[in-house]
Amino acid sequence: MSTFVFALLSGMFVTFIFDFFVVLGLKLNYINVYEIDVYYNAFFADTQNIWVFGIGTLFFGYFTIYSKCVKCNVLILATSFLLSLSVLLDDVGTLLGEKIFMDKNVVLQSKKYTYKGDIIYEGRKEITFFDHELQKIVTLHKKDLNP
Numbered sequence: 001m002s003t004f005v006f007a008l009l010s011g012m013f014v015t016f017i018f019d020f021f022v023v024l025g026l027k028l029n030y031i032n033v034y035e036i037d038v039y040y041n042a043f044f045a046d047t048q049n050i051w052v053f054g055i056g057t058l059f060f061g062y063f064t065i066y067s068k069c070v071k072c073n074v075l076i077l078a079t080s081f082l083l084s085l086s087v088l089l090d091d092v093g094t095l096l097g098e099k100i101f102m103d104k105n106v107v108l109q110s111k112k113y114t115y116k117g118d119i120i121y122e123g124r125k126e127i128t129f130f131d132h133e134l135q136k137i138v139t140l141h142k143k144d145l146n147p
Contacts (some may be wrong), residue, residue: 001045011061014077015053018084020053022096023047025087030097034137036121046124047100109146 023044030037038046043136060080063073088094092134103119108129 007061007065009040009056010064011057011059011063012053015056018056018080019048019053020044021084022087025089025093026097026100027083028088029090029093030101032119033094034128036123038121038123042124054091100115108140110140110144111146114139 053123108115115147118130
């Protein structure tokens with residue numbers, strides 16, 4: 001097996017491990033806090049970004065295989081590992097979840113109602129929405145909303 005293929009495979013493996021912990025932290029500290037009904041596997045698949053994963057694969061693949069500076073490798077991998085584990089902390093996971101998923105001051109309309117508030121999470125078929133007037137979280141089906 002060529003060195004380049006080995007670098008890609010090792011980069012994918014390292015990126016996948018870091019990605020797993022980030023998504024786990026988001027699930028535990030954001031999705032579960034708002035009691036959003038989504039399975040981890042579907043949530044993991046929905047939150048993936050091919051560009052971020054590809055750049056991470058190339059970056060970590062280079063540093064694990066081609067870089068000769070062992071101290072640099074350990075520093076970069078350890079720092080990245082600690083950053084990905086930091087999402088498991090309550091405050092960090094909640095803040096990152098709000099930055100990624102929350103959309104504030106949104107107006108959604110259905111045939112009968114107008115909703116004003118914050119989108120907490122937009123899934124495949126449903127939107128979890130905090131309505132400012134009702135002061136509660138409601139689940140809206142995308143098919144029922146006007147485009």
